[in-house]
Amino acid sequence: MSFTSEIKKEICKEEIDAQMMKAQLCALFQMRASLHMNWQGMYLSFQTENATIAKHVFQIMKTLYNVDPRLSVLKKMQLKKNNIYRIQVFDKAQEILEDLQILTDSGLRYTPSVKMVRSEKMARAYLQGCFLASGSINSPKSSNYHLEMSSQEKDLALSVQKLMQRFYLPAKVIERKSLYVVYIKAGDKIADFLRLCNASNALFEFEDSRIQRDFYNQITRLDNCEVANEVKSLKAAKSQLEAIEFLESNAKNIVIPEKIMHAMQIRKMYPEANLNELCLECKNEFGEDISKSGMKHRLAKVKQMAKDLKEDLDV
Structure with a gap:
């Protein structure tokens, strides 16, 4: 299991209240979900290659909205041929998006509402959701430190950057192909992000490797x-x-x-x-x-x- 997968597994294991669930789900949907229309009406689709995240999203949906999402497993036919876990929600799709303040009278929002991230715990949960959706951190045993989260929406990337700066995390944003990437390269700030996400085991592993490398370099x-x-x-x-x-x-x-x-x-x-x-x-x-x-x-x-x-x- 990769270091990033270990972090995401640890985040998913954390016990959180309903408000934090909403903030996480809002981030996950804004980062990775898509909205579709068919003859039955509006429905949501969320995809991930991580089984733990798929289970986490599935459980949050059932807990918060008492819906029965459809879970399907697809097989990639190229490169590593990993499984893709697709969660589709046909019931209450509009109600869910409105409750998460993603769908408003003026259309879809591509950034979190002020209410969604006003408190510290909600902002932290939202950043956890962003990392679950598209985040990665290099193994602490690698030669350099790098954390990043990506989005197809520039405004969303800038919002994530602003949220991180609230916690004194000096993130930067660059454009890479069709994505906008929020990233941090400072080892101590990546450790602060892991602490923010309550990923204690990953934090200990990261800090232990970082201290050993810094000591060896010195x-x-x-x-x-x-x-x-x-x-x-x-x-x-x-x-x-x-x-x-x-x-x-x-x-x-x-x-x-x-x-x-x-x-x-x-x-x-x-x-x-x-x-x-x-x-x-x-x-x-x-x-x-x-x-x-x-x-x-x-x-x-x-x-x-x-x-x-x-x-x-x-x-």
Whole structure:
């Protein structure tokens, strides 16, 4: 079972009251349902490839409106050949749409009414319904974080975006082919959305994977930084040793101060040591206290003296 399917299964298991059922059903219908007319009149059709969602919608319809929806299972003939679960409602279709405030005197609404999402619990339930209808979240084990919900109606996508912003979820909307996609890429905000949907088990799995990955990435960055610093130190030490060798081979042509000579001797004795280690060894060898910046200055002086001497000797 995919991570998205686990989330949807967990949402469907939550016990909700009648008002939240209406908000969820409103979102599910506005996202995925279609309205049809035949010789018998108006009827609703809702399709999904998720059996748990089909059962959830079926139960809500019976609980709220005491109808007997027709459930049929179709087989896709292309790609994965998954089952498609179709729920059709022939009785009370107009009454149901009016109660959900989808059908009004002026026609069909493609966005939730203010009343439907006025309270926090109703807005949360509506977002749950949107996710059940068309939502997906990448597996937390994947290389990137991504949550999205899609709609064929731009106004509905913008309404969903606005609802998410009420809960401090900075969703964005893009157009992809014939759909308008509401999406979030920040891992912490996707975790907040799972918390909003009361998908506790999915939230724990997501956060556990996210913490592990972030910890691993941090360790990798620190390791890379440490290796880079080590390479940099070895490169600097090599150039310092080359300068020291040149000065010593031309000692008769230059006067080297005692403190600089100490730094040269310590560097020769400990060619792979860092500045802090050189300072400590200078203390042990010559009884001389020197700071890290002082040692750095002396070694820089060694390189500068070698450079100046080369120019004087025209080497």
